[in-house]
Amino acid sequence: MDQRWLNLALCLASTLASAQQPSPQPTTPAAAPAAAAQPLPPVRELLLDVERNEKAAEAARKDYTYHVHIEEQDLAGNGNLKKTTTTDAESLTVDGVRIDRIVAHNGKPLTAEEAQRESDRIDKEVAKAKKHRAEHASKGQETDSRGDVILPASRILELGTFSNPHRVVLDGRPTIVVDYAGDPHVKTHNPFEGIVRDLVGTVWIDEQDRVLVRGEGHFLNDFKIGAGLVLNIHKGLTFDFRATRINGEVWIPDSINGQGSARILLLDHVNGRFSFAASDYRKFHTSTTIIQSNRVIGPDGQPIPDQLPTKIPDPAVPTTDPPPSSPHP
Numbered sequence: 001m002d003q004r005w006l007n008l009a010l011c012l013a014s015t016l017a018s019a020q021q022p023s024p025q026p027t028t029p030a031a032a033p034a035a036a037a038q039p040l041p042p043v044r045e046l047l048l049d050v051e052r053n054e055k056a057a058e059a060a061r062k063d064y065t066y067h068v069h070i071e072e073q074d075l076a077g078n079g080n081l082k083k084t085t086t087t088d089a090e091s092l093t094v095d096g097v098r099i100d101r102i103v104a105h106n107g108k109p110l111t112a113e114e115a116q117r118e119s120d121r122i123d124k125e126v127a128k129a130k131k132h133r134a135e136h137a138s139k140g141q142e143t144d145s146r147g148d149v150i151l152p153a154s155r156i157l158e159l160g161t162f163s164n165p166h167r168v169v170l171d172g173r174p175t176i177v178v179d180y181a182g183d184p185h186v187k188t189h190n191p192f193e194g195i196v197r198d199l200v201g202t203v204w205i206d207e208q209d210r211v212l213v214r215g216e217g218h219f220l221n222d223f224k225i226g227a228g229l230v231l232n233i234h235k236g237l238t239f240d241f242r243a244t245r246i247n248g249e250v251w252i253p254d255s256i257n258g259q260g261s262a263r264i265l266l267l268d269h270v271n272g273r274f275s276f277a278a279s280d281y282r283k284f285h286t287s288t289t290i291i292q293s294n295r296v297i298g299p300d301g302q303p304i305p306d307q308l309p310t311k312i313p314d315p316a317v318p319t320t321d322p323p324p325s326s327p328h329p
Helices: 003-014 043-061 112-138 153-159 191-197
Strands: 064-075 081-094 097-105 160-170 173-182 199-206 211-219 223-225 231-233 238-246 250-264 268-283 289-292 308-311
Touching: 043 153, 043 160, 043 173, 043 211, 043 250, 064 250, 081 268, 097 112, 153 160, 153 191, 160 199, 173 211, 191 199, 211 250, 238 268
Parallel strands: none
Antiparallel strands: 064 081, 064 268, 081 097, 160 173, 173 199, 199 211, 211 238, 223 231, 231 250, 238 250, 250 268, 289 308
């Protein structure tokens, strides 16, 4: 599963429109009586709060790194499994840009040559993101750290309908659940709006922190950008997204799962099931030393560390100081 698929899934989820009709599952408990007695906030107010809080959450996530394990199951036409591919990566922020540094394929750490190619890829990715941010900023457009334009909540409200708001308890916290259905008759202004318009589903919003903590979604129709050369999503593609609260201060992606068929740039093709799982969350400052790791998943489901320290550069801090004698976990 390529980084572009992960970016697309996270982007859809963070717009509050990455929601799907939930598959049958155990009933979520209703909210506690005290919380349930409070009137629900208007949906518009709720979404605008989420939009504001997501910006603060993205800034807070810059201080965190975590392990990413991605598994893709390629299915044959009859539904039988053809092959399984896994990728391990470290998610961190470089020069203000969130990136996933791949460290292993199919359980095998990258060779020195592969690691160098990955480093070169990240350099290009960071430069491209910074360029896109500057270009959009010159036009007065807000973007995320990767330079993708943020779709305002006010526009999302015009692309579809949010309905059936109600409270539940999710992971012990009062949560507001809202259904979403895109309006196929709304005229869109750009390709991404078309994606949002063709989604149907449900979102979960933490009531206290007012952030998106879960979303499930599926596409109603086939969708193409650039006649399918840029993006080609097939009807029925589904995925779900979950976030987790770390250190009581920030919500970070926890998992993404999906199934269906889609292609990006005629190169990266998903035809089956894919899953993304985050773990080993660590807080750091860009001038500190953290443990370098091959981050291969071991038998206990946890990353396998080694003891080679790595220095994360901070442009504002001179890099001539000698490294600490031992790594900071």
